[in-house]
Amino acid sequence: MVTPGALCAAHPSAAAVDTCARCGNYVCSNCMEVEEWDTYCPDCYARVGKKAPASSLATTALVLALLSISGCLPLALPAAILGHMELGKIERGESEPGGRNLAQGAVYVGWIVTALSALLVLGILMVAILGASV
Numbered sequence: 443m444v445t446p447g448a449l450c451a452a453h454p455s456a457a458a459v460d461t462c463a464r465c466g467n468y469v470c471s472n473c474m475e476v477e478e479w480d481t482y483c484p485d486c487y488a489r490v491g492k493k494a495p496a497s498s499l500a501t502t503a504l505v506l507a508l509l510s511i512s513g514c515l516p517l518a519l520p521a522a523i524l525g526h527m528e529l530g531k532i533e534r535g536e537s538e539p540g541g542r543n544l545a546q547g548a549v550y551v552g553w554i555v556t557a558l559s560a561l562l563v564l565g566i567l568m569v570a571i572l573g574a575s576v
């Protein structure tokens with residue numbers, strides 16, 4: 443909601459039509475950016491960055507994670523490591539923030555698949571050892 447007569451924070455001559463969902467600044471119809479159901483000012487929109495391009499590292503990490511789910515289990519570890527690297531780069535501002543969700547997903551999937559495949563290998567070893575000793 444906007445107080446009648448409120449002006450855009452970036453354009454003092456333009457009437458505000460909405461407030462930024464992140465910083466609360468007034469935005470005019472020229473500079474408002476709508477992402478799903480939220481309105482953002484241009485600054486915050488750049489930070490929220492849902493539509494910002496993801497770096498190739500983030501994309502690679504997620505692709506490796508997806509491949510690991512689909513059967514290439516050994517790819518899960520590099521997916522998790524690349525995901526961690528990318529999250530660190532985004533944190534330091536060295537990489538596109540748009541890749542954060544991809545990198546995060548790659549880290550989760552990567553470690554889960556790594557843990558599951560480690561259990562699988564252990565299970566196979568146990569069966570082999572038990573089978574050999576009977």
Ligand SMILES: [Zn+2]
Nearest residue numbers: 462465483486
């Ligand atoms: Zn804002």
Ligand SMILES: [Zn+2]
Nearest residue numbers: 450453470473
């Ligand atoms: Zn404006």
